[in-house]
Amino acid sequence: MTEAGAPRSTPEDPWPVRVVSQKVGAWIAKLGWVWVDGQVAQISRRPGAGTVFLTLRDPSADLSLTVTTNRDVLDMGAPELAEGARVVLHAKPEFYAARGTLSLRADEIRQVGLGELLARLEKLKKLLAAEGLFDRSRKRRPPFLPHRIGLITGRASAAERDVLTNARRRWPAVEFRTVNVAVQGPTAVPQIIDALKVLDGDDAVDVIVIARGGGGVEDLLPFSDEALCRAVFGCRTPVVSAIGHETDAPLLDYVADVRASTPTDAAKRVVPDLAEELRLIRLARHRLDRAVLGLIDRETHRIESWRSRPVLARPGLMLDQRNADVTALTDRARRCLDHRLGAAVGELGHTVARLRALSPAATLNRGYAIVRDADGGVVRSAAEVAAGDRLRLRLAEGELTATADDPAVTTGAVPGKPTVTTGAGRS
Numbered sequence: 001m002t003e004a005g006a007p008r009s010t011p012e013d014p015w016p017v018r019v020v021s022q023k024v025g026a027w028i029a030k031l032g033w034v035w036v037d038g039q040v041a042q043i044s045r046r047p048g049a050g051t052v053f054l055t056l057r058d059p060s061a062d063l064s065l066t067v068t069t070n071r072d073v074l075d076m077g078a079p080e081l082a083e084g085a086r087v088v089l090h091a092k093p094e095f096y097a098a099r100g101t102l103s104l105r106a107d108e109i110r111q112v113g114l115g116e117l118l119a120r121l122e123k124l125k126k127l128l129a130a131e132g133l134f135d136r137s138r139k140r141r142p143p144f145l146p147h148r149i150g151l152i153t154g155r156a157s158a159a160e161r162d163v164l165t166n167a168r169r170r171w172p173a174v175e176f177r178t179v180n181v182a183v184q185g186p187t188a189v190p191q192i193i194d195a196l197k198v199l200d201g202d203d204a205v206d207v208i209v210i211a212r213g214g215g216g217v218e219d220l221l222p223f224s225d226e227a228l229c230r231a232v233f234g235c236r237t238p239v240v241s242a243i244g245h246e247t248d249a250p251l252l253d254y255v256a257d258v259r260a261s262t263p264t265d266a267a268k269r270v271v272p273d274l275a276e277e278l279r280l281i282r283l284a285r286h287r288l289d290r291a292v293l294g295l296i297d298r299e300t301h302r303i304e305s306w307r308s309r310p311v312l313a314r315p316g317l318m319l320d321q322r323n324a325d326v327t328a329l330t331d332r333a334r335r336c337l338d339h340r341l342g343a344a345v346g347e348l349g350h351t352v353a354r355l356r357a358l359s360p361a362a363t364l365n366r367g368y369a370i371v372r373d374a375d376g377g378v379v380r381s382a383a384e385v386a387a388g389d390r391l392r393l394r395l396a397e398g399e400l401t402a403t404a405d406d407p408a409v410t411t412g413a414v415p416g417k418p419t420v421t422t423g424a425g426r427s
Helices: 017-029 071-077 116-130 158-170 188-200 226-233 251-255 263-270 274-308 315-358 360-365
Strands: 034-045 051-057 064-070 086-096 101-113 148-153 175-180 207-212 239-243 370-372 390-394 399-405 419-426
Touching: 017 086, 034 064, 051 071, 064 071, 064 086, 071 101, 116 226, 116 251, 148 158, 148 188, 158 175, 158 207, 158 263, 175 188, 188 207, 188 226, 207 263, 226 251, 239 251, 239 263, 315 360
Parallel strands: 064 101, 148 175, 148 207, 207 239
Antiparallel strands: 034 051, 034 086, 051 064, 086 101, 370 390, 390 399, 399 419
């Protein structure tokens, strides 16, 4: 609809872009000066510039506007203004036709207090930390060389290109399963959580990378969402957070197993550098070759030293020495045995001679006899024998029997003593 009396645009008579921009600017200018309540999501102060740019966010909706103001206005109304602060400002909407953008030009700014948004994030951060979601002991190390990498990022984004390009440059054979989602706005969190569930349920995915390029604080707010943080905490697959630039720190960075400063840094963290690994392998092989060759040289020298010893250089020499030792010991044993046998024979001869000298048989050989009575007792005196007693005479060879006669019969007999008359003898 157009105002009464205003010309209408038709297919035959369309309005040029400049006309539409002028009309839009005119409608916006009719709003005039208004008081606006919002939360400062970003402040841009350029050194030497007199203009300050603010991003003002609605506390209850996913809406924001750009605000321009003079540095003097900001210093006068809110000199300590920081991101997250709640402000009320007096501004006029302006439509910049050259870029087709809408902004607010403020001439007065009043700081209300700590911004509700960042205050809520700080409270959530403390809550998650108290529950142990940021605990380092539960963080898992990604595999050295993942079979497949899950990537959650915006469609055709610079972050996706950085991760894929740098990862394949480092390891050309790496595989990716990419899920494109919205990375800002009200639909970002549900899509990221759904993609996270899909990749976490894929057994072939060894690590998940959530990547997004740089942006303002409000652009990165989805990555500080409580539901997303808890979903990442519950994943069984290691998660790498690569959100924004190095200075950006959404809550996802604290929950993820690995925090990468940029998407490019995430590619370096999830896959090794093939050239570097090949260099390390060559270096390790070189060290191993040197160690093995050194060991072989040492053992060769040791074997050569063993071979140079007499026992191995002339094995028969030891046998000859032992043979000479055995021969000498045998001779000594034989001489010792002969000597002892000779001494024993001589001693035995002397003993036999003494026995023979002391033996009664030697006396009998000189002609003596042993006289025994009928009872077998030895007769040592004539008084022990009566006339008529039978006697036995033991000679050197054989025995004789005899009878004691009257003493008068035998010439030379002692008076009163019997004499012996021999009878038949026996040998």
